[in-house]
Amino acid sequence: MFYLAVMSDSKSNAASCTPDNTVPKAVVSRLSLYLRELEHLTRDGFSTTSSNRLGSVLGFSDAQVRKDLAYFGHFGYPGIGYRCDELISAIKKILGTDQQWPAALVGTGNLGRALLGYRGFQQRGFSIAAAFDVDPTKVGLKIEGLEVCHLARLPELARIHRIRLGMIAVPAVAAQTVADRLVAVGVEGILNFAPVTIALPATVSIVGVDLAIELEQLAFSIVNRPDAGR
Amino acid sequence: MFYLAVMSDSKSNAASCTPDNTVPKAVVSRLSLYLRELEHLTRDGFSTTSSNRLGSVLGFSDAQVRKDLAYFGHFGYPGIGYRCDELISAIKKILGTDQQWPAALVGTGNLGRALLGYRGFQQRGFSIAAAFDVDPTKVGLKIEGLEVCHLARLPELARIHRIRLGMIAVPAVAAQTVADRLVAVGVEGILNFAPVTIALPATVSIVGVDLAIELEQLAFSIVNRPDAGR
Numbered sequence: 001m002f003y004l005a006v007m008s009d010s011k012s013n014a015a016s017c018t019p020d021n022t023v024p025k026a027v028v029s030r031l032s033l034y035l036r037e038l039e040h041l042t043r044d045g046f047s048t049t050s051s052n053r054l055g056s057v058l059g060f061s062d063a064q065v066r067k068d069l070a071y072f073g074h075f076g077y078p079g080i081g082y083r084c085d086e087l088i089s090a091i092k093k094i095l096g097t098d099q100q101w102p103a104a105l106v107g108t109g110n111l112g113r114a115l116l117g118y119r120g121f122q123q124r125g126f127s128i129a130a131a132f133d134v135d136p137t138k139v140g141l142k143i144e145g146l147e148v149c150h151l152a153r154l155p156e157l158a159r160i161h162r163i164r165l166g167m168i169a170v171p172a173v174a175a176q177t178v179a180d181r182l183v184a185v186g187v188e189g190i191l192n193f194a195p196v197t198i199a200l201p202a203t204v205s206i207v208g209v210d211l212a213i214e215l216e217q218l219a220f221s222i223v224n225r226p227d228a229g230r
Numbered sequence: 231m232f233y234l235a236v237m238s239d240s241k242s243n244a245a246s247c248t249p250d251n252t253v254p255k256a257v258v259s260r261l262s263l264y265l266r267e268l269e270h271l272t273r274d275g276f277s278t279t280s281s282n283r284l285g286s287v288l289g290f291s292d293a294q295v296r297k298d299l300a301y302f303g304h305f306g307y308p309g310i311g312y313r314c315d316e317l318i319s320a321i322k323k324i325l326g327t328d329q330q331w332p333a334a335l336v337g338t339g340n341l342g343r344a345l346l347g348y349r350g351f352q353q354r355g356f357s358i359a360a361a362f363d364v365d366p367t368k369v370g371l372k373i374e375g376l377e378v379c380h381l382a383r384l385p386e387l388a389r390i391h392r393i394r395l396g397m398i399a400v401p402a403v404a405a406q407t408v409a410d411r412l413v414a415v416g417v418e419g420i421l422n423f424a425p426v427t428i429a430l431p432a433t434v435s436i437v438g439v440d441l442a443i444e445l446e447q448l449a450f451s452i453v454n455r456p457d458a459g460r
Contacts, residue, residue: 028450032443036425058427095446096453103445114344115441120425124442165448189448191441195266195350197288205451207444211345211421212354213262214437215333216325218395218419220258221435223326 027068028095033058034065035091039123042084050081092125102129102161104187106178107169108138108148111193115167116144129161130154151181158185165189172196257298258325263288264295265321269353272314280311322355332359332391334417336408337399338368338378341423345397346374359391360384381411388415395419402426 037057041049051065069075069087072094076082092098103121105112105128115121116128132151133139139150149157157163166182168175168190175194182190189205192198195213200206267287271279281295299305299317302324306312322328333351335342335358345351346358362381363369369380379387387393396412398405398420405424412420419435422428425443430436 023454025447028447029443031450032440032446033427035446036440036443037427040426059429094450096449097446099449099453101445101449110344110347114340117340118441120440120442121445124446126442126445164452165445188452191444191448196270197263197267199289203455205448205455207448207451209439209441209444210262210266210350211348211439212350212356213259213266214421214439215331215351215356215395216262216265216327216354217255217258218421218435218437219326219329219331220261220324221437222394222418223329224253225433225435 023071027071030058030060030064030068031091031095034068035088035095038082038084038088038091042088046084048081048083049087051076054082097125099125101126101164103127103165103167103191104129104154104158104161104163104182105131105167105169106133106151106154106182107171107174107193108133108135108141108143109169112169113143115169115193116146126165128167129163130157132157151178154181155185158187163187165191168192168194168198170194253301257301260288260290260294260298261321261325264298265318265325268312268314268318268321272318276314278311278313279317281306284312327355329355331356331394333357333395333397333421334359334384334388334391334393334412335361335397335399336363336381336384336412337401337404337423338363338365338371338373339399342399343373345399345423346376356395358397359393360387362387381408384411385415388417393417395421398422398424398428400424 034054037054038049051062055062055065073090075087075090089098103126105115108116108131112131116131121127128146131143131146131148132154133148134151138148141148163185164187166187168178170178172194175192175196176198179190179192179198179200183201183204187204190198190200192206192208195210198206264284267284268279281292285292285295303320305317305320319328333356335345338346338361342361346361351357358376361373361376361378362384363378364381368378371378393415394417396409396417398408400408402424405422405426406428409420409422409428409430413431413434417434419437420428420430422436422438425440428436
């Protein structure tokens, strides 16, 4: 069961409507953004930063940054701010990305190929260790250095690569079956790109990415802007 | 300025912590899910449905469905439930997808190609009307029936195709420059796939999709499950 709760925005007092033991989902999303910016700062040669600087790049107030981080501990130093390396390590530990997360990709169509070529995963601690398809014209192909295997080999390769995550990039009609097979080999979480709702046991987490939904949310934000209809 | 606020989860009383004139972002996200399910139901031959049925497929309570829809009006009929076609039209109008949203894609690497081949956009009212790159080995190629044009032609083609949205699928270092060029030709919103925060004028909306961040959120939900550490 996913116990996170989407509860706060940058303007509300999250703590006031948060039940015990939950961290607002929006806070966890912002942690990822902080991590991304801290890594950019480190790459640019900065060893320390401030809540003010972190916030201003991301469009949040410094108070927001401090409040978010306060959910998880005390990270700043008086007169110094945050030590980038230290805060990066702390956030990775909170997010769980200090661990390895070998993933299986199922579906090597356009989107699957893009996922295989996506450099961002490796940089952030994720790796696609095995890729699967059932299309005989795809099985056996090498994409981005990884051989596409028949889905029948999922149990064997899941064991060998200690697969923990599954990525579903198959058509909607096949998504539930693929999810069931991923669950059967013990994945702990699924990133689902198929535009369909998948039923899973409560012990498996899921994040859905439906690109059309992202566009719909963008459309809504445009037609409902305070300045809309100028 | 994006005035939506992420404020509620399915368990909290959204109205109690929502300032006037805002709809919680989580509600708007769920509208997209309702729309997706309603379209599945229609395709399967159903002409009516209930809050109970809609909710159960998505893992929400019937009360949640009714409460979400109540933000926008009264849609159900006693003894009938919801008329699928009618609710689909209403949600599209709310989301703004009863309008046309011609989009420009910038970047035709792996991800850009996947976006060009993504069938889900067209089905949901979005279309990529023009594709751009600056790589001479890509300019002139035809991908999914669309010619890749040099980014220098953006102003001309934005006018011809009445481009309203931009999709950024270029490397992080180029994303801000591309965003600035999209803003200069008058796009109203940007879907940004580059793993970097982009600064935009308040009159342009943005939705960021960072696939590594989605995986981080999944990892967090796994390591923080109530049953974690069994």
